[in-house]
Amino acid sequence: MSVAMRGQAKSHRQLNSIALSQSAMKSPLDLSRRLHRLRLAMQDAKLDALLISTRPNCLYLSHLPSSHSLILVLQDKAFFFTDFRYIEIAERSLSHLTVVRISQNGMSEIGEIIQRHRIHRLGFEGRWEFQSVQKLQACLNSTCELVESGRLLRRLRAVKDLQEIRAIEQAQRINERILRSAVRHIERGITEQALQRYIRTQMIALGVEEAFETIVAFGPTSSLPHARPGRRRIENSGLVLIDMGVKKAFYHSDMTRTLGWRIVTPEIRNIYEIVLEAQSAAFEKIRPGISAREVDAAARQIIAAHGYGECFGHGLGHGVGLEIHEAPTLNPNSEDVLEERMVVTVEPGIYLPGKGGVRIEDLVIVTKNGPRNLTRFPKSFVTLS
Numbered sequence: 001m002s003v004a005m006r007g008q009a010k011s012h013r014q015l016n017s018i019a020l021s022q023s024a025m026k027s028p029l030d031l032s033r034r035l036h037r038l039r040l041a042m043q044d045a046k047l048d049a050l051l052i053s054t055r056p057n058c059l060y061l062s063h064l065p066s067s068h069s070l071i072l073v074l075q076d077k078a079f080f081f082t083d084f085r086y087i088e089i090a091e092r093s094l095s096h097l098t099v100v101r102i103s104q105n106g107m108s109e110i111g112e113i114i115q116r117h118r119i120h121r122l123g124f125e126g127r128w129e130f131q132s133v134q135k136l137q138a139c140l141n142s143t144c145e146l147v148e149s150g151r152l153l154r155r156l157r158a159v160k161d162l163q164e165i166r167a168i169e170q171a172q173r174i175n176e177r178i179l180r181s182a183v184r185h186i187e188r189g190i191t192e193q194a195l196q197r198y199i200r201t202q203m204i205a206l207g208v209e210e211a212f213e214t215i216v217a218f219g220p221t222s223s224l225p226h227a228r229p230g231r232r233r234i235e236n237s238g239l240v241l242i243d244m245g246v247k248k249a250f251y252h253s254d255m256t257r258t259l260g261w262r263i264v265t266p267e268i269r270n271i272y273e274i275v276l277e278a279q280s281a282a283f284e285k286i287r288p289g290i291s292a293r294e295v296d297a298a299a300r301q302i303i304a305a306h307g308y309g310e311c312f313g314h315g316l317g318h319g320v321g322l323e324i325h326e327a328p329t330l331n332p333n334s335e336d337v338l339e340e341r342m343v344v345t346v347e348p349g350i351y352l353p354g355k356g357g358v359r360i361e362d363l364v365i366v367t368k369n370g371p372r373n374l375t376r377f378p379k380s381f382v383t384l385s
Helices: 003-025 028-044 055-062 084-093 107-116 130-138 151-158 162-185 192-205 219-223 266-285 292-305
Strands: 049-052 069-074 078-082 098-101 121-124 145-148 215-218 237-244 246-248 255-262 317-319 326-330 343-346 349-352 356-359 362-367 370-373
Touching: 028 049, 028 055, 028 069, 028 151, 049 055, 055 069, 055 151, 069 107, 078 084, 078 107, 084 098, 107 130, 130 145, 151 326, 162 192, 162 237, 162 246, 162 255, 162 343, 162 362, 192 215, 192 237, 215 219, 219 237, 219 349, 219 356, 237 356, 255 266, 255 356, 266 292, 266 343, 266 349, 266 356, 266 370, 292 326, 326 343
Parallel strands: 049 121, 078 098, 121 145
Antiparallel strands: 049 069, 069 078, 215 237, 237 255, 317 326, 317 343, 343 362, 349 356, 362 370
């Protein structure tokens, strides 16, 4: 790396540190409210404390991204454990948490606080590495019971606060702006990979990150729900499927549109209308108190009634927030129940091997009056030429 490049990288890191600090300090009242909701859930689960280890959940309670941090929540205190790399920004930013510097292992410091506060039932996240759980257990006395409690924050994060909804909506607006630009960029001979690169370039230009690997699929490749863009060129006829999302200020967006290119067969046009009808049926069901699998069934029944039931093999949707896939899940086996202020995708599809596939995906908020659609990009079938 050249001296100039090192200087640019250093400046970039400094700007990132400032941005992270500002993000963490932006709304301590909201973060304190999240802690309060978590403590109520801990009381219901009869937990004296909860140790949070996964990055999204630590970010949810701190707004401070780091590669090494844990949060210990008690009923009257909350501790943010991190190492030398993040200690300065944490102490400056986290007024609602007590910041504790830890070693690379860190378990001895955490264990000492747990024993000092006489914790008897300690919740932990099941996604934590087994080896880390063993190290923690070795630092605790025999009277402290470890209880897998990952579901607590899964449920809390599924219901978004107004700050989160604003962030997701802003990400979605940028997502659609980029998609509109990408559609204008399509021309005969362009490859899937070239269109994907163009989309990524636009994301960089607008200062957002790619939420997941952007899917661009032409013609028969669109029958693969998670197609990887290749060297296939768009030629005389077929479909263009684009599934994309951006991440801005930690929060994600997600949408899919399927477009025609020049000549599209009557069968493909027909399945597009079926998918659109299925999505509308799901929208009719979305409201607080309904089970997620009932919403999935509403769309699935429409597709099955037209004889394409076997061609819709994935779930109808998922929650979106700090992660691109989070609670709730909308599929035939889901045990989730929709609540007001959940943000979910609704993305039915029909996939015909060797011919092509259609998926239409919108991002919606669950409200007491039904879904509020955050996706404004048109859904009527469009044939490009």
